[in-house]
Amino acid sequence: MQKITCDVLVIGAGPAGLAASIAAKQEGAEKVLIVERDESIGGILQQCIHPGFGLSYFEEELTGPEYYARFADKALELGVEVLLNTMVLDIGDTGVVCMSSKDGLSIIEAGSVVLAMGCRERTRFQLTIPGSRPSGVFTAGTAQRLMNRENAMVGRRVVILGSGDIGMIMARRITLEGAEVIAVVELNDYLAGLTRNKVQCLDDFEIPLLMKHTVTDIKGKKRVESVTVCEVDAENIPIPETAVEYPCDTLLLSVGLIPENELTHKAEIEISPITNGPVVNQYMQTSREDVFACGNVVHVNDLVDNVSLESERAGQCAAKYALGRLKKAEDVIQVQPGRNVRYICPQEIVNSGDGGEINLYFRVTSPEEKVRILVKTGDKVIVQKRALRVNPGEMEHIRFDAKEITSPDLTVEVMKEAI
Amino acid sequence: MKTDVVVIGAGAVGCAIARELSKYELDITVVEKNEDIGGDASKSNSAIIHTGYDASPGSLESELVVAANPMYDKIVRDLDVHFEPVGAILPAITDEQLEQLPAIKDKAMRNRVYDVEYLTREDVLRMEPEINPEVRAALYIPRESIIDPFVLVQAYAENAYANGVHFLLSTKVTDIRTGDGCVQSVITTGGEIETKWVINAAALYCDEIAGMVGKRCYDVVPRRGQFYILDKNTSCKVKHIVLPIPTKTTKGRLMCPTVHGNMLIGPTAEDLDDKSATETTADGLESIRIDVEKLVPRVNWRDAITQYSGLRPNRVPEGLHVDTYEDLNGYINLSGVRSTGLTLSVAMGKYVAQLMISLGMNAPFKKNFVEKRKGITRFADLSVEQQASLIEKQPLYGNIVCRCETVTEQEILDAIHRPLGARSVDAVKRRVRAGTGRCQAGFCTPKVIEILARELKMPASEIMKNEKGSYYVVGDMR
Ligand SMILES: Cc1cc2nc3c(=O)[nH]c(=O)nc-3n(C[C@H](O)[C@H](O)[C@H](O)COP(=O)(O)OP(=O)(O)OC[C@H]3O[C@@H](n4cnc5c(N)ncnc54)[C@H](O)[C@@H]3O)c2cc1C
Ligand SMILES: Cc1cc2nc3c(=O)[nH]c(=O)nc-3n(C[C@H](O)[C@H](O)[C@H](O)COP(=O)(O)OP(=O)(O)OC[C@H]3O[C@@H](n4cnc5c(N)ncnc54)[C@H](O)[C@@H]3O)c2cc1C
Numbered sequence: 044m045q046k047i048t049c050d051v052l053v054i055g056a057g058p059a060g061l062a063a064s065i066a067a068k069q070e071g072a073e074k075v076l077i078v079e080r081d082e083s084i085g086g087i088l089q090q091c092i093h094p095g096f097g098l099s100y101f102e103e104e105l106t107g108p109e110y111y112a113r114f115a116d117k118a119l120e121l122g123v124e125v126l127l128n129t130m131v132l133d134i135g136d137t138g139v140v141c142m143s144s145k146d147g148l149s150i151i152e153a154g155s156v157v158l159a160m161g162c163r164e165r166t167r168f169q170l171t172i173p174g175s176r177p178s179g180v181f182t183a184g185t186a187q188r189l190m191n192r193e194n195a196m197v198g199r200r201v202v203i204l205g206s207g208d209i210g211m212i213m214a215r216r217i218t219l220e221g222a223e224v225i226a227v228v229e230l231n232d233y234l235a236g237l238t239r240n241k242v243q244c245l246d247d248f249e250i251p252l253l254m255k256h257t258v259t260d261i262k263g264k265k266r267v268e269s270v271t272v273c274e275v276d277a278e279n280i281p282i283p284e285t286a287v288e289y290p291c292d293t294l295l296l297s298v299g300l301i302p303e304n305e306l307t308h309k310a311e312i313e314i315s316p317i318t319n320g321p322v323v324n325q326y327m328q329t330s331r332e333d334v335f336a337c338g339n340v341v342h343v344n345d346l347v348d349n350v351s352l353e354s355e356r357a358g359q360c361a362a363k364y365a366l367g368r369l370k371k372a373e374d375v376i377q378v379q380p381g382r383n384v385r386y387i388c389p390q391e392i393v394n395s396g397d398g399g400e401i402n403l404y405f406r407v408t409s410p411e412e413k414v415r416i417l418v419k420t421g422d423k424v425i426v427q428k429r430a431l432r433v434n435p436g437e438m439e440h441i442r443f444d445a446k447e448i449t450s451p452d453l454t455v456e457v458m459k460e461a462i
Numbered sequence: 463m464k465t466d467v468v469v470i471g472a473g474a475v476g477c478a479i480a481r482e483l484s485k486y487e488l489d490i491t492v493v494e495k496n497e498d499i500g501g502d503a504s505k506s507n508s509a510i511i512h513t514g515y516d517a518s519p520g521s522l523e524s525e526l527v528v529a530a531n532p533m534y535d536k537i538v539r540d541l542d543v544h545f546e547p548v549g550a551i552l553p554a555i556t557d558e559q560l561e562q563l564p565a566i567k568d569k570a571m572r573n574r575v576y577d578v579e580y581l582t583r584e585d586v587l588r589m590e591p592e593i594n595p596e597v598r599a600a601l602y603i604p605r606e607s608i609i610d611p612f613v614l615v616q617a618y619a620e621n622a623y624a625n626g627v628h629f630l631l632s633t634k635v636t637d638i639r640t641g642d643g644c645v646q647s648v649i650t651t652g653g654e655i656e657t658k659w660v661i662n663a664a665a666l667y668c669d670e671i672a673g674m675v676g677k678r679c680y681d682v683v684p685r686r687g688q689f690y691i692l693d694k695n696t697s698c699k700v701k702h703i704v705l706p707i708p709t710k711t712t713k714g715r716l717m718c719p720t721v722h723g724n725m726l727i728g729p730t731a732e733d734l735d736d737k738s739a740t741e742t743t744a745d746g747l748e749s750i751r752i753d754v755e756k757l758v759p760r761v762n763w764r765d766a767i768t769q770y771s772g773l774r775p776n777r778v779p780e781g782l783h784v785d786t787y788e789d790l791n792g793y794i795n796l797s798g799v800r801s802t803g804l805t806l807s808v809a810m811g812k813y814v815a816q817l818m819i820s821l822g823m824n825a826p827f828k829k830n831f832v833e834k835r836k837g838i839t840r841f842a843d844l845s846v847e848q849q850a851s852l853i854e855k856q857p858l859y860g861n862i863v864c865r866c867e868t869v870t871e872q873e874i875l876d877a878i879h880r881p882l883g884a885r886s887v888d889a890v891k892r893r894v895r896a897g898t899g900r901c902q903a904g905f906c907t908p909k910v911i912e913i914l915a916r917e918l919k920m921p922a923s924e925i926m927k928n929e930k931g932s933y934y935v936v937g938d939m940r
Contacts, residue, residue, distance in 0.1 A: 144860030147853040166902040168768040175741040178927035195935035265931035
């Protein structure tokens with residue numbers, strides 16, 4: 044078994060891993076190594092051939108491959124090393140075990156580790172959609188991979204469940220390929236993905252969006268033959284009288300992503316039951332002090348631009364840790380979700396006393412209009428901002444200086460504006 | 463074509479019979495309508511090797527199940543099948559249930575299952591902390607066990623094949639010719655097969671087969687069972703088979719581990735008339751949740767990774783039957799292999815062979831019978847050192863195709879290239895578990911399709927999920 048040593052080890056070469064590795068290098072880490080199980084770098088962006096990336100980070104509109112290429116070029120230029128076709132199996136106490144067919148099993152001893160494994164898709168079974176189990180039920184990302192990376196068309200008449208971004212983008216993609224998208228079906232009365240994707244991917248192509256509907260049955264012995272769609276009541280329970288059966292050969296699911304935390308779980312790192320990703324502090328440091336995390340493995344992001352920013356922090360702090368320059372996480376404050384806040388990331392803040400910018404990302408529980416977003420230390424408001432509209436499908440962001448924290452109670456809340 | 467014995471159906475029972483008969487100098491042909499060995503009911507059941515404690519005392523089912531259970535210690539070693547004698551616990555939660563325990567124990571004794579014991583409330587909660595804390599007492603049935611049902615049937619079939627049995631897959635029996643009081647031949651979608659013996663192990667369709675020789679004196683009414691499978695990492699797990707105490711109307715829903723560490727919960731029992739109704743239903747699944755929470759209150763349904771259902775080949779009138787007929791030599795009819803067929807398969811093989819001997823089958827014992835079968839090496843189960851040396855010898859062990867279950871490319875190649883190998887994505891899945899994890903094949907499906915297409919030299923559009931027509935891709939994009 045070969046032994047490898049490095050200062051910072053990054054697991055995953057998606058946008059998160061790439062940005063983290065660059066920042067680690069820039070912070071002064073000498074040997075930064077990315078381990079990636081795929082045969083090429085770029086992560087999920089390799090199959091995102093549509094535009095819409097980089098609007099805030101680069102202030103221009105790029106495709107997925109164009110976006111990650113910029114980071115990839117930079118990383119290579121800085122001398123980041125990459126092991127492809129190599130899967131990390133375990134983050135043990137004595138080293139990280141990984142494997143490839145070329146080099147067999149290796150053990151990597153690293154000063155610090157950055158988790159950047161991305162996420163996976165929720166399936167029909169996690170939603171317990173009953174019915175038969177034919178071929179032709181795909182998660183939207185799998186269909187996207189088949190179409191954009193394997194050049195294989197998945198179906199001719201398609202129903203899409205869930206108004207997540209991937210689902211809406213695939214609705215457009217499938218339409219452009221000459222197949223028919225019968226409808227996009229969404230359980231809630233608000234969109235799961237970004238409004239701009241609804242406009243650009245559904246409205247522009249006249250694809251019907253059925254809000255407050257769900258799929259209640261799948262029929263077909265071999266290949267999907269039809270799906271049944273029902274309206275739901277206020278409690279999201281299907282109303283049987285409203286059932287409509289749509290003949291189709293394909294059902295795509297865009298019903299949520301789950302951070303890919305097999306390794307995190309095995310390493311006994313604390314995982315948040317809400318995000319399903321590791322609990323982190325503002326350094327993106329997990330409950331194991333030499334392990335950092337960023338990107339979709341921490342919490343599912345809708346915009347890769349946020350991933351890049353967050354990952355730079357992770358890479359920088361991981362390098363500091365490896366070089367012995369990161370302060371010990373001692374006085375830790377939990378960030379509490381207040382009114383209409385589902386979760387906040389980072390969940391913890393290390394109050395070192397010497398300040399520093401804190402970026403809190405969070406999602407609301409339910410959509411609301413004309414609100415004020417507040418961060419409070421005890422009863423005192425540190426920052427606040429107004430928002431015309433908040434939506435669970437769109438991540439919110441608020442920033443302040445750690446110096447402002449004066450109480451162990453730190454809360455983020457969304458309040459209705461007084462009229 | 464000419465053969466000595468035609469076995470109809472490559473489920474657990476058909477394959478076990480074929481394997482047992484392959485110990486004799488006989489030419490044996492198994493005819494199976496599906497594209498893969500593995501059966502129908504045999505791939506969608508609770509995967510329990512029963513003891514027979516609750517069988518009807520004195521019945522043929524009691525005899526065969528009780529005989530079969532101890533045979534598993536050897537058969538799983540010979541055939542390299544994952545089996546674990548985890549034991550079952552039958553908790554009494556209510557007073558009413560408590561009163562029933564002595565009768566259940568008494569019945570077990572009458573079935574010659576003598577090792578059933580009482581457990582106190584403290585015993586139960588120590589052995590199985592997730593059981594409803596209101597439990598009063600329980601029965602413990604140590605030899606109720608769990609098995610990998612897919613590999614069991616594959617192992618029977620592969621070993622039978624190694625001993626010269628022919629398998630005709632994707633071949634349906636459509637008629638049986640008789641004459642002079644004997645079976646003459648079997649007509650299939652692949653042609654006519656002349657034969658001396660016909661063994662009907664067609665389970666759900668055994669009534670139709672019996673009809674082909676004018677012996678249909680019963681019907682098969684499918685009784686559906688729906689199940690949940692939960693993630694290996696679910697927060698609430700049990701170590702034993704936790705069985706409900708049956709009521710007058712239902713046997714109830716159980717919860718147990720699978721040999722791979724998932725939780726299996728179910729089944730329902732719904733009589734239907736459609737023999738292909740293997741869908742799940744919202745009502746059926748809900749009834750499982752309600753029932754099982756009475757036994758194990760903290761079950762975490764959010765950790766469900768799949769749901770499925772199977773059809774029990776329920777006979778009306780009821781009961782397990784192995785019939786022969788004075789006016790029809792060479793024909794053996796099995797029916798009512800309903801809820802314990804996986805378990806009794808190994809004993810059924812012996813029983814049928816002995817029956818044939820009593821009816822004049824006098825082929826000698828084979829001298830060179832191959833007793834053992836080696837399964838596919840499962841990379842994930844090896845130590846790090848073993849894994850390292852395996853990759854050195856065969857680099858494709860270093861390519862992980864299914865990330866959830868850690869299945870390597872070499873294992874998939876083994877599944878495809880071994881005798882009676884996999885030809886579809888589901889067939890790969892049943893052999894090496896690719897796609898059975900929490901992402902339910904979202905990640906590995908494109909890769910498995912690619913590997914099958916490459917190895918079988920077919921375009922991706924011809925790779926099926928299982929049967930013909932269950933394609934994934936409709937063609938190239940441009
Ligand atoms: C289908 C889809 C469409 C999207 N569309 C848009 C859009 O239009 N605009 C936008 O701004 N954002 C979009 N996003 C969001 C954005 O792409 C993601 O937030 C971003 O890609 C997440 O980056 P990541 O590096 O965390 O994960 P990923 O890109 O998934 O990268 C994770 C990498 O880790 C590797 N890995 C995982 N486990 C291991 C292991 N054990 N060993 C080795 N390597 C491992 C994986 O192979 C992968 O390469 C989209 C996301 C998806 C999924
Ligand atoms: C919900 C459920 C739970 C169960 N739990 C357990 C358990 O825990 N333990 C246990 O021991 N048993 C259990 N059983 C019972 C067990 O699964 C069955 O008794 C057993 O699998 C029957 O095996 P078989 O080979 O007879 O039938 P099958 O597996 O159904 O095989 C019959 C084969 O015959 C083929 N066939 C039919 N007609 C034709 C034709 N005309 N031409 C060619 N081929 C044909 C079919 O394609 C099929 O492959 C359960 C069953 C169900 C449904």
